[in-house]
Amino acid sequence: MAEETKKRLAIIAAHGSLDAAYPPLILATAAAALDMEVAIFFTFYGLEILKKGRADKLQVAPIANPAMPVSIPNIVGMLPGMTSMATSMMNGWMRKANVAKLSELIEMAMEMDVRLIACQMTMDVMGIKKEDLLDNLEIGGAATFLEYASHDAITLTF
Amino acid sequence: MAVNPNQTLDCSGLACPMPIIKTKKAVDGLKVGEVLKMIATDPGSVSDVNAWTQKTGHQLLEHEEEGGKFVFYIKKTK
Numbered sequence: 001m002a003e004e005t006k007k008r009l010a011i012i013a014a015h016g017s018l019d020a021a022y023p024p025l026i027l028a029t030a031a032a033a034l035d036m037e038v039a040i041f042f043t044f045y046g047l048e049i050l051k052k053g054r055a056d057k058l059q060v061a062p063i064a065n066p067a068m069p070v071s072i073p074n075i076v077g078m079l080p081g082m083t084s085m086a087t088s089m090m091n092g093w094m095r096k097a098n099v100a101k102l103s104e105l106i107e108m109a110m111e112m113d114v115r116l117i118a119c120q121m122t123m124d125v126m127g128i129k130k131e132d133l134l135d136n137l138e139i140g141g142a143a144t145f146l147e148y149a150s151h152d153a154i155t156l157t158f
Numbered sequence: 159m160a161v162n163p164n165q166t167l168d169c170s171g172l173a174c175p176m177p178i179i180k181t182k183k184a185v186d187g188l189k190v191g192e193v194l195k196m197i198a199t200d201p202g203s204v205s206d207v208n209a210w211t212q213k214t215g216h217q218l219l220e221h222e223e224e225g226g227k228f229v230f231y232i233k234k235t236k
Contacts, residue, residue, distance in 0.1 A: 026174065026175050027175075029175050029179055030174070030175035030178060030179070030206075032179075032182075033175065033178045033179045033181070033182040033210065034178070034182075034209070034210060034213045034214060035182075035213065035214050036213075097173050098171045098172055098173045098176075099173045099174075100173070100176055108179060112179070
């Protein structure tokens with residue numbers, strides 16, 4: 001497909017839990033495979049996904065999460081260790097279904113030229129340094145993302 | 159099967175979105191007119207490969223199911 005007719009996808013990843021990190025990366029890599037142009041803007045807790053060595057250590061909390069396949073009452077979910085337990089459970093389901101690891105999806109996204117934009121403002125607020133994040137990322141602000149999205153992009157928020 | 163694939167890609171066991179990502183990479187490596195045989199076990203791949211060929215313009219020549227496996231023959235068109 002000619003460059004100028006490529007569809008654009010602009011994704012916002014604003015959450016840093018295991019379950020929230022998957023959808024933006026799966027959709028971004030799938031879109032790149034569909035010859036779409038893709039950018040993900042990682043903002044607020046979404047930046048966790050981009051921290052060096054962090055992607056495969058993200059967690060999912062059972063507390064206030066009634067959608068977990070194994071329902072865990074909040075009063076139990078608040079006990080120490082329950083978040084790690086829920087996280088190992090979810091990682092186990094992912095492995096069983098042969099879903100790629102988050103680090104693999106990030107690597108794939110980079111390989112397929114998905115623009116990964118780390119939010120500068122969040123980095124300032126949370127004291128995150130460029131060296132804390134993966135190499136070869138873009139760092140930019142809201143305007144960087146919006147300018148990209150303003151060219152007829154489909155926008156998804158997670 | 160009348161189609162003779164130039165390359166075979168086995169995506170058995172892989173979940174979304176890996177089959178289409180690997181398919182894209184494999185098709186990128188073919189010459190125009192060549193055919194990729196892709197095997198997947200993900201039931202979602204039936205719909206996804208269709209969508210992928212529609213979006214990219216490559217041609218899905220044939221699709222068959224044999225023993226729980228989905229087999230696709232995709233021709234690179236450009």
